[in-house]
Amino acid sequence: MLVRSGVSWDKTSDVVIIGYGIGGAVSAITAAESGAEAIILEKQSPETKHNNTSMSGGIYITPPDVQSGLEYMTALCRVAGMPNMLWTDRAIIRAWAEYAATGRQWVEERGGSIFPNPGVGEHPQLPGGAMLSKHRFRGMGIGLARFLDDQVxxxxxxxLYETRAVRLLTNLRGRVVGVEAETTQNGQTRRLRIRASRAVVLAPGGFEYDEETKLNYLRVYPTYFTGSAALTGDGIRMALDVGAQLWHMNCVSARLVMKFPGIANAFTPDHLGKAALGKGPGKGDEAIPVTSGYIIVDGDGRRYTSENIAGHALYYELALFDTHRLVYPRVPSYIIFDRRRLENGPLPLVTSGPAGQTGIYRWSADNGKEVERGWIKTADTVRGLARKVGISAEALERTVKTFNRYCEKGKDPDFSRKTKELIPLESAPYCAVDLWPGGPNTQGGPRRNSRGQILNADGKPIPGLYGCGELGSVYGMLYPGGGGNITEGFAFGRIVGENAAREKGVS
Ligand SMILES: Cc1cc2nc3c(=O)[nH]c(=O)nc-3n(C[C@H](O)[C@H](O)[C@H](O)COP(=O)(O)OP(=O)(O)OC[C@H]3O[C@@H](n4cnc5c(N)ncnc54)[C@H](O)[C@@H]3O)c2cc1C
Known part of the structure; x- marks a missing residue:
């Protein structure tokens, strides 16, 4: 929105940052270290603030050097089968690789408490993918948020808490010169105009809880997310209002999640059960003992993919549409398991998300409360379970029998399931939970360049406007693997903080 000269401002800072997650925090810390005054506007209160950063697993990735980072990210960004068509510009890929390679050093120099986390890139078959290493913050997302708080x-x-940015303010030349916000104190809401003498940074997270935007841009509907319900796409609207170009709007890091009435957030299933909690320093996936089985089936009661899913890309398989029946046959899907998994610890992941440390929902240790609520359906027979779920009893029984036969033989000819996960479903009660497309976060938003400047429809920087964090993320369809968004939050937070602090600004 245009502001005329002579307008009165309630506050002024060199750099005004919207959103206090990793993107906002790292850009503020870096701007301050570069000699600029920085202020953060955060719409939640300090007591109730849960954002994707604090709800995350606190994992981030480090390429061993710039060259391997460059190779992996270029391969990830290559649109399937088209060597020269990339989701993300080469200059941005290089900036990502340079800053990601030094991310761990940046954290350690500032006293971040981290430890090695097993695992490599999610697509190790791509060049550079098997060379990535991972680290995790002690205390996971909450530990990461605490580190950022201390630095800030x-x-x-x-x-400024409980201060919601509403729109970006521009001068006659189209430069972003400030932010209009709403603040609530003692039940009273008032408007504030905050002037940015050098730059504004847009870092309010994605559009996970904006149904209209999800319907119009994502590949399948509904899609549910496991992070903060405060991410309502505000940044998309503010960016569009000043003529920004959008990108990566149909890209998500997502898979299948559980969603129940009365709780805004979705839950990520912990397929393997409490054995997965044995994960820790030095323990890779291969070291985890598996003691209970499960399968995933579609609405026709059939398995359709390997359950050894690429954690952040399975989403794209769910968008299959049946043009005769006019349904998405994989929406919802169902996780089918038996007594052994029911007795193997809470069904959702408790290392992140709403059942994690934020305590949004306290899932019972034995899943009993959730069986009572009807979230987990149970039956004495597979046929009985199918009837409760509303899928064909014959089809589900056939699928379970076939899977059990594969378990006996130790080989899954249909989808090459890992041998150690071939554990038959044979002990009642049999259980099922609906699974929906969804996951941690959206990646779309305003397009940026390698300096973190937000671009207009002609591809030119909008003067005075920067962006970082998952809003308008640099990732396209494929995600590098658990740790990608935190890595990007550090990388582009630093890039944006440095460049915003260098802006000459306006008087
Ligand atoms: C359950 C879960 C686990 C995850 N685990 C990992 C992981 O281990 N590793 C990894 O790399 N990634 C992980 N991710 C993804 C990653 O955490 C996020 O992509 C990243 O933290 C986003 O950071 P951000 O700063 O962009 O957004 P956020 O951290 O969500 O912060 C955005 C902030 O902006 C505020 N805001 C929104 N609108 C406004 C407004 N209008 N005015 C003022 N403030 C506003 C919000 O209240 C919020 O505090 C996970 C995500 C989830 C949900």
Whole structure:
């Protein structure tokens, strides 16, 4: 929105940052370290603030050097089968690789408490993919948020809580010169105009809880997310209002999630059960003992993919549409398991998301409360379970019998399931939960360049406007693997903080 000269401002700072997740925090810390005054606007209150950063697993990735980072990211961004068509510009890929390769050093120099996390890139078959290493914050997402808080305080960045940015303010030349926000104190809402003498940074997260935007841009509907319900696409609207170009709007890091009435957030299933909690320093996936089985079936009661899913890309398989029946046969899908998994710890992941440390929902240790609520359906026979779920009893029984036969033989000729996961479903009660397309986060938003400047429809930077975090992420369809968004939050937070602080700005 245009502001005329002579307008009165309630506050002024060199750099005004919207959103206090990893993108906002790292850009503020870096701007302050580069000599600029920075202020963060955060719409939640300090007591109730849960964002994707604090709800995350706190994992991030480090390529061993710039060259391997460059190779992996270029391969990920290559649109299937088209060597020269990339989801993301080469200059951005290089900036990502340069900053990702030094991300761990940046954290350690500032006293971040991290430890090695097993695993490599999600697509190790791509060049550079098997060379990535991972680290995790002690205390996971909450530990990461605490580290950022300490740094923000140490750098004397002020945070205005309960202050929701509503629109970006521009001058006659189209430069972004400030932010209009709403703040609520003692039940009273008032408008604030905050002037940015150098730049505004847009880092309010994605559109996970904006149904209209999801319907119009994502590949399948509904899609549910496991992160903060405060991510309502505000950044998309603010960016469009000043003429920004959007990109990566149909890209998500997502898979299949559980969603129940009355709880805004979805839950990620912990397929393997409490054995997965044995994960820790030095323990890779292969070291995890598997003691209970499960399969995933579609609405026709059939398996359709390997359950050894690429954790952040399975989503794309769910968009299959049946043009005769006019349904998405994989929406919902169902996870089918038996007593052994029911007794093997909470059904959702408790290392992140709403059943994690944020305590949004306390899932019972034995899944009993959730069986009572009807979230987990149970029956004494597979046929009985199918009837409860509403899928063909014959089809589900056939699928389970076939899977059990594969378990006996130790080989899954249909989808090459890992041998150690071939554990038959044979002990009642048999259980099922609906699974929906969804996952941690959206990646779409305003397009940026390698300096983190937000671009207009002609591909030119909108003066005075930067972006970082998952809103308008640099990732296209494929995600590098668990740790990608935190890595990007550090990388582009630093890039944006450095460049925003260098802006000459306006008087
Ligand atoms: C359950 C879960 C687990 C994950 N695990 C990992 C992991 O281990 N590793 C990894 O790399 N990634 C992980 N991710 C993804 C990653 O956490 C996020 O993509 C990343 O933290 C996003 O950071 P952000 O700063 O862009 O957004 P956020 O951290 O969500 O912060 C955005 C902030 O902006 C505020 N805001 C929104 N609108 C406004 C407005 N109008 N005005 C003012 N403030 C506003 C919000 O309240 C919020 O505090 C996970 C995500 C989830 C949900």
């Amino acid at each position: 305080k140490a750098k004397k960045v002020s945070v």
